[in-house]
Amino acid sequence: MTRNRGSSDAGPGVVIRARNVVKEYPYAGDAVHALRGVSVEILAAEWVAIMGPSGCGKSTLLNVLAGIDAPTSGEVELRDQPLAGMTEGERARLRLVSVGFVFQRFHLLAVLTALENIELPMAEAGVPRAERRRRSLELLDYVGLSNRAGHRPPQLSGGEQQRVAIARAVANRPAILFADEPTGELDQKTGEGIMDLFARLNGDGATLVTVTHDPRVAEHAGRTIRMADGEIVNGNNGNHEW
Amino acid sequence: MALAGIAVSAALLLDMTMLASGLTESFGELTRGQGYALRVTPRGTLPFDSEAGVRDGAAVQQRIEAVKGVRKVAPVLGAQLYLVQGDSARESLFTVGVDPDAQALYVLTAGESPRPGEVVVSEPLARHYGVGVGGQLGLAAELDISLGRPREVHPFRVSGVGEFVYDAEDQRSLGMPIVDVQRLTGRPGEVSLFAVAAEEGLSDDLLSAEIERAVPEVSVYSTAELMAEMDQRLLYFRQLATILGSVALAVTALLVSTIIAIGVRERFGEIAALRAIGVSRQRLLLGVLVEGVTLAGAGSLLGLPLGLWMAGRLDRILLDFPGIPARLSFFVLDAQRVALALSIVILTGALAGLLPGLGALRLPLGRALREESE
Numbered sequence: 042m043t044r045n046r047g048s049s050d051a052g053p054g055v056v057i058r059a060r061n062v063v064k065e066y067p068y069a070g071d072a073v074h075a076l077r078g079v080s081v082e083i084l085a086a087e088w089v090a091i092m093g094p095s096g097c098g099k100s101t102l103l104n105v106l107a108g109i110d111a112p113t114s115g116e117v118e119l120r121d122q123p124l125a126g127m128t129e130g131e132r133a134r135l136r137l138v139s140v141g142f143v144f145q146r147f148h149l150l151a152v153l154t155a156l157e158n159i160e161l162p163m164a165e166a167g168v169p170r171a172e173r174r175r176r177s178l179e180l181l182d183y184v185g186l187s188n189r190a191g192h193r194p195p196q197l198s199g200g201e202q203q204r205v206a207i208a209r210a211v212a213n214r215p216a217i218l219f220a221d222e223p224t225g226e227l228d229q230k231t232g233e234g235i236m237d238l239f240a241r242l243n244g245d246g247a248t249l250v251t252v253t254h255d256p257r258v259a260e261h262a263g264r265t266i267r268m269a270d271g272e273i274v275n276g277n278n279g280n281h282e283w
Numbered sequence: 284m285a286l287a288g289i290a291v292s293a294a295l296l297l298d299m300t301m302l303a304s305g306l307t308e309s310f311g312e313l314t315r316g317q318g319y320a321l322r323v324t325p326r327g328t329l330p331f332d333s334e335a336g337v338r339d340g341a342a343v344q345q346r347i348e349a350v351k352g353v354r355k356v357a358p359v360l361g362a363q364l365y366l367v368q369g370d371s372a373r374e375s376l377f378t379v380g381v382d383p384d385a386q387a388l389y390v391l392t393a394g395e396s397p398r399p400g401e402v403v404v405s406e407p408l409a410r411h412y413g414v415g416v417g418g419q420l421g422l423a424a425e426l427d428i429s430l431g432r433p434r435e436v437h438p439f440r441v442s443g444v445g446e447f448v449y450d451a452e453d454q455r456s457l458g459m460p461i462v463d464v465q466r467l468t469g470r471p472g473e474v475s476l477f478a479v480a481a482e483e484g485l486s487d488d489l490l491s492a493e494i495e496r497a498v499p500e501v502s503v504y505s506t507a508e509l510m511a512e513m514d515q516r517l518l519y520f521r522q523l524a525t526i527l528g529s530v531a532l533a534v535t536a537l538l539v540s541t542i543i544a545i546g547v548r549e550r551f552g553e554i555a556a557l558r559a560i561g562v563s564r565q566r567l568l569l570g571v572l573v574e575g576v577t578l579a580g581a582g583s584l585l586g587l588p589l590g591l592w593m594a595g596r597l598d599r600i601l602l603d604f605p606g607i608p609a610r611l612s613f614f615v616l617d618a619q620r621v622a623l624a625l626s627i628v629i630l631t632g633a634l635a636g637l638l639p640g641l642g643a644l645r646l647p648l649g650r651a652l653r654e655e656s657e
Contacts (some may be wrong), residue, residue: 066650097489100653109559110649129561137561148556165562221652236386 056248057083057106057219062115064101064271066266075101076218077271085216088239088249090262099252100221106250107140107219108132120216135165139209141247143220147202149194155205156181156190162212173212179206184238207238217248224258228258236261285542289582289628290537294590297624298614299528301505301594304514305615310456311510319357319387319478319641322504323494329512330476331502336360340474343498347477350497351497353489355480357385360461362468366412367421367436370428376408378422378457379447387456387478390431394443397459401442408455409444422457424467437467452602452609472648479503488535491642520613535582536635537630539575544639547571554643556650564644571640572633579632580610583625590624 064076073097077188083089087231091099103115103260104110106157108124109132116244117124118137124132124152136142149158178261181187184204194202203223220239232255243249251262259265285550325335325650340358347356357596360380365372379388383396394416397403402420409415418441423433441461479492487505493503494503504512514521547554555566594614601613643651 091423101649104649104652109560109652110647133558133561133563136559140561142556144556144559146552149547150553150557159558161562162560165566213561219441 054084054086055082056085056120057081057250058116059106060103060120061104062105062117063111063112064098064105064110068163070214072270076105076112077272079271080115081106081266081273083217083248083250085248086243086246087264088243088262089251090259090263090265091250091252091268092256092259092265093268093274095254097268099268101271102167102268103219103221103250103252107142107217108135109142115177137162139212139215141213141215141218143203143206143210143218143223145222145225147194147206148227149202149205149209151194154191154193155186155197155201158194158205159208159212161211166213168213176212177208180212181205184208192253199227199235200229203227203235204238205241207235215247217250218242219250220251222253223251224253224255226254230256232258284345285538285580286578286585288538289579289632290533290585293533293579293583293586293625294533294593296535296628297350297527297586297590297621298594298597299524299531299626300620300624301614301616302597303524303528303588306367306520306611306613307510308615309610310513311506312615313608314506314509317482318640320506321356321479321481321491321494323477323479323498323501324340324504325476326500326502326583328502330509335474336470336473337477337501338473340472343474343501344477346498347479347494347501350490350493352482352485352493353479354482354635355385357382357387357478357480358461358474359386359388359476359478360468360470360473360477362424362464362470364431364457364464364467365423365434366455369424370432372426373434374455376400376422376455376457378459379462380461381437381458383460386458389445389447391443391445393445394441397442399460399463400439401459402439403443403445403458404441404457405447405450405454406444406451407450408457409441410548411455414417414441414586416443418458419490420457424468424469426617439463441529448610448642449608451605453605454609477501514515532627532631533549535579536631538582539578539632539635540638542578543571543575543636544642546574547643548641551643551651555648558644558648559652568637568640575640576629576635580625582632583628586623586628587621 060080062076063074064077065074079102091102093099101110105112108119119135127135157181159177160173163176178190181190185208186201188203189197189201197205224235226237236258239249251258253259308355314489322330324330324338330334344356344358348354362378362380363375364378366374366376370591381388392406404414414420420441422437422439423436425434426432445458450456465473481487491505495501529564545574557567598612598614602609
């Protein structure tokens with residue numbers, strides 16, 4: 042696998058920086074504090090697991106770091122690019138080419154085949170047809186599903202669907218891969234297989250940020266950030282001024 | 284079911300589009316089809332709209348014929364004559380007095396043109412009374428009210444059977460030389476209207492103005508003017524068509540919008556995920572629009588045969604109204620009109636799909652993903 046390794050232009054190997062990030066949601070005339078001044082740094086080719094109980098803000102942090110959600114206050118930089126000044130279109134473009142995303146529920150398009158699902162982000166990014174077909178087949182092989190190229194998601198098992206979703210996530214060779222509870226819908230054995238695949242991706246140089254509540258998943262990560270009540274309680278090496 | 288609903292709406296819209304101007308156009312086609320572009324009537328009257336006639340018909344005809352660009356003039360005198368059997372009048376028949384060599388009111392289907400003392404009967408009349416070419420008919424112009432009998436019965440030989448162009452279905456009519464109608468009705472030399480054929484390539488309006496200048500005591504109507512007049516009189520149909528067409532469009536919009544909204548709701552997570560992986564809102568919106576267009580397009584295609592079938596049925600019902608020429612049609616089909624109706628439905632589908640599509644894409648992405656995972 043060839044991918045963008047880390048980011049030399051984002052400081053000494055830092056690909057994600059967040060400083061004093063606050064995220065509040067309006068709720069019943071009041072505000073829910075999902076993140077309370079979170080700061081974090083993630084290095085290139087690092088695998089970070091974010092853990093914590095339900096509602097602690099781990100998915101919100103993932104969304105903010107990936108440029109999906111805008112923070113209420115604070116700063117986020119992805120590969121040295123501050124997200125604050127970006128338009129929705131610019132953020133979409135960033136997510137398309139620099140970031141990969143894996144969801145708990147896979148979210149593949151049921152009407153497309155596995156191969157076509159992997160081609161989708163490449164088509165959006167303007168990769169020529171022949172090139173994306175070649176790369177999709179290569180990715181299917183990478184995730185061990187060469188024989189499933191023509192199958193549609195309903196014809197695939199949960200684990201197979203998640204493998205296709207991972208292949209889709211890395212189709213545009215992003216520097217960073219975000220995964221929100223990637224094994225949440227899978228049984229333990231299948232989940233282990235997915236973790237092995239992540240480990241291989243990480244070994245090939247991908248930066249991984251995984252949200253999970255499963256300690257067995259976190260064991261695979263190089264670093265675990267524990268959250269509670271919208272704050273990082275330990276495992277962070279990034280709570281410093283920069 | 285929803286697709287069937289859209290098909291019904293599309294069919295209704297197609298019918299209303301056809302109805303909006305169908306009768307007027309059909310009338311125009313009928314009028315033009317006889318080869319006479321202009322109708323000349325006593326000043327200020329419409330063709331057969333009153334009892335008024337041009338008194339010295341022959342002289343007026345000569346003056347019209349003298350106008351440059353006039354190719355042929357066909358005089359017509361309309362009257363009611365009584366068909367007499369035994370010594371009683373069976374019924375009153377609309378009769379046209381024509382110049383048999385220059386007339387455009389009937390097409391012979393059997394026999395030949397009438398000479399003085401002869402008539403052409405309409406096919407329904409021939410069927411109803413069992414008369415054919417060579418048969419005899421007794422006709423009278425007046426009834427003696429006190430006796431309830433015809434005053435003077437004139438025998439006529441049936442020279443031909445014809446299809447009368449402006450007759451309603453099953454209407455029983457007569458055609459005969461104009462001199463006979465003038466004689467029977469005591470209106471010597473009178474003409475109800477002249478049909479005027481213009482020379483090739485001449486503007487109707489120009490010739491119309493020329494005739495009115497040369498013969499000030501007449502009014503001249505081109506086919507277009509008669510159609511406009513008819514259009515005015517058929518305002519009711521246009522209003523009905525507009526209202527029903529609007530209802531059909533509203534139903535289409537609601538159906539498409541509801542289906543798209545349900546579809547978007549069902550694929551909420553999928554749409555949010557696609558946004559998360561960087562697929563642009565424009566592309567996603569385009570997808571939703573395509574869905575709306577496909578839905579409306581499929582409904583329209585299904586609605587097309589239904590609309591044509593409905594138009595045929597409704598046409599038959601409406602043509603049963605008394606006095607409507609059988610050759611007219613309330614619903615005129617042409618490719619442009621079909622394309623217009625289908626385009627309107629498809630455009631409505633696209634716009635109706637836009638609303639739920641925009642709604643789904645306006646939701647902040649983070650919130651959409653959270654709602655999906657809950």
